[in-house]
Amino acid sequence: MRTVRDAAFDELRRHGLTTLFANPGSTEIPLLADLPDDLRFVLALHEGSVVGAATGWAVIRDEPALVLLHTTAGLGNAVGALATARANRAPLVVLVGQQDRRHLAHEPFLTGRLDSLAGDYPVRVETPLRAQDVPGALGRAVHAARTGRGPALVIVPMNDWAEPAEDLPAPAPAVLRPADGARAESVAEVAALLTGARAPALVVGAAADSPGTWSALVALAERLGCPVWQESFGARAGFPQDHALFAGHLPADRGRLRAALAPHDLVLTIGAPVLRQYAYAEGPLVHPGTRLALVTDDPAEAHRAPVELAVLAPLADFCTRLAARVPPRAADPVPPPARPRPAPPAAGGPLRTAHVMTALAERLPADTVVVEETPSGRPDLHALLPARAPLGFLSAAMGGLGFALPAAVGARMAEPRRPVVAVLGDGSLLYQVQALWTAAHYDVGAVVVVLSNGRYAIMDRLVEKAGGKGPWPGFEDISVHGLATSLGCPAERITDHGRLLAALDAAVPTLRTRTRPLVLDVAVEPDPAFEP
Structure with a gap:
């Protein structure tokens, strides 16, 4: 008899999820016993390590990683790491084990109140209404993790895996294609802002960390002859930091931030929040004469940005079109002085x-x-x-x-x-x-x-x-x-x-x-x- 477990494995294979990062418990035994040979199991000794390793995998491959957690204890231990995965834009498909569906109403030992345990950090949480809905839920989680750039949870009662795979609903799409082009009107609007600026600057962030976006941003910065700052507390680099136009990392306090951006009448942020701070301080982010704009592929980032113009678009394509549209300008920016490398310590002196x-x-x-x-x-x-x-x-x-x-x-x-x-x-x-x-x-x-x-x-x-x-x-x-x-x-x-x-x-x-x-x-x- 073909089971829900068999169908679920096929769904995971269909999406390339064949490496499983886990720290399992008893509610996951029905899933893991006699795991098929083509599925790779990676054990970590704490759920923070499980999710952290999966996050590293997902970021490097730019595709979802598969995680397995054990009911309340496992998911609870992993919440901090899941929050980091969400902030790091790491797509994760997270299977969470649950007690047997047939006596959940009585809250037996190891029952988890799981749907809201991770708060708002997951991009999707689904507890299938019946066992036969589990394979489709996994497919939906894959797409949610990719498009939402974060962890998508599927909570599965332990007896579901052995149920017959009968009358399975239509699966989630095998392939989901997001919009992959920038609108010409949006490119023209941002190009007009840059062209009209006296002294523009770029701020780049983690979402710009791809070969295509790096190449496009180098071309854009060189046409503008403008400095490029890295966002403060960025999870990834958005620009080659050995380039002559790289200005350094933005300070995370408002006073120094205003001073750093004071020479510029336009600051265009690409693939980063506007402008991320640490400790609160009074005063505006920038001086009144500095205009702010944003290009991002993250809707939440766009919705909260304190800017006059925010554009949602695929970054590599948008920046490539933008670089081709803005006219080159004569500029002779002065990069910040490089920090001198320290002399070696004296014999017996301390290492710094x-x-x-x-x-x-x-x-x-x-x-x-x-x-x-x-x-x-x-x-x-x-x-x-x-x-x-x-x-x-x-x-x-x-x-x-x-x-x-x-x-x-x-x-x-x-x-x-x-x-x-x-x-x-x-x-x-x-x-x-x-x-x-x-x-x-x-x-x-x-x-x-x-x-x-x-x-x-x-x-x-x-x-x-x-x-x-x-x-x-x-x-x-x-x-x-x-x-x-x-x-x-x-x-x-x-x-x-x-x-x-x-x-x-x-x-x-x-x-x-x-x-x-x-x-x-x-x-x-x-x-x-x-x-x-």
């Missing part, structure tokens, strides 16, 4: 984050995926380790910790020959250190550089800035090297500059071919000049 970033910048191939999660080290990374290729930088747009390590694992699994290096603080590592086991068990050749200072340096600086003292202790007694090796991951402890250079010189040539992860546990001292 800038020393590590400089060493990485001098060695990493241009197409390396750098996955970042080091709040106190991010300014040094941005200044010294620019993104030079699409998908060259990946971070958590939501801001919560626990993303970088599992995302690096998923990214490397998605592209096994592309170099992947995670750069994170030891505090960040501890949120999802379990992901090292997955990397080791599945022979994932990512390199993890841990900036170990035994404290939450960003929190220390923020509380000092507020004029107080934090109640939290340091955690210098935790051994990152020991944790990594206990999880089966090779690791090196590095305490001096010479050893850092030697370790990188040994590891970097292997980045494309290595099949084992490596943790470099680098002891660093916080930079006393760091300003949060």
Whole structure:
């Protein structure tokens, strides 16, 4: 007898969802027992790692990844990671197990009140009304994840999988084609704004992180002769950061933001929010003489943007047409001065984050995926380790910790020959250190550089800035090297500059071919000049 489980597997195959990231429980046994050989099962030891690895996979491949979570505990543990996936525009199809449908009304053990547990972060949540609706729900979730750029949940009671696949309703479309062209009127309207501006500037963001959009934005910026800023707290790079017109990362406080954009009478944001802030401050985003416009493929981003013109369009096509339409202008922009690379530390002197970033910048191939999660080290990374290729930088747009390590694992699994290096603080590592086991068990050749200072340096600086003292202790007694090796991951402890250079010189040539992860546990001292 053909079952709902059989039909569901066929639906997943039809959409290419044959790798399953999971941390399962008893309600998923009917689905997973004797899993077909063509379906790949990837175990992570915490649901944050499950969703984080799937997010890395989905971002690198630009296609949905498949996740399996275990009722209330699994979905509850994963909510923060699902929020990050939504902010990172990562398409995920998330199967959530539920107790047996036949006694749900009595709320048996392991029943989950699941429909609203993840709040508004999923782009779609569906609990099929009957078992035979499960395959169609999976197809609908695939399309919702793609078009909504986020996690789509399907909640399945455990007995549904064994039900007969009779009278299945018509499935979701095998292929759904979104609008793929920009309207000529919209292109003309934005071109007119740029042509009429005295001193335009571009702000780019994560949604522009594709080869086609990068190429189009380079052409547009060069025709305009204008600076290109990266959005603050961006999850991905929207422009080659080694280009002469790249102006840097926008500050995330209003005073410095207004100062940075003051020379410009028009700021066109492409593929990013307008203009993302951190701590609230009084005053407008820009000076009164600066006009704001937006081009995005995200309806929610367009709806909330404080601009005079917002355009919804596919970015690569729109920017290509826009670059061809605006006339070239004579301009001689002055790029901001490059941040000088630090001198090596004196013999026996402490390593700083800038020393590590400089060493990485001098060695990493241009197409390396750098996955970042080091709040106190991010300014040094941005200044010294620019993104030079699409998908060259990946971070958590939501801001919560626990993303970088599992995302690096998923990214490397998605592209096994592309170099992947995670750069994170030891505090960040501890949120999802379990992901090292997955990397080791599945022979994932990512390199993890841990900036170990035994404290939450960003929190220390923020509380000092507020004029107080934090109640939290340091955690210098935790051994990152020991944790990594206990999880089966090779690791090196590095305490001096010479050893850092030697370790990188040994590891970097292997980045494309290595099949084992490596943790470099680098002891660093916080930079006393760091300003949060």
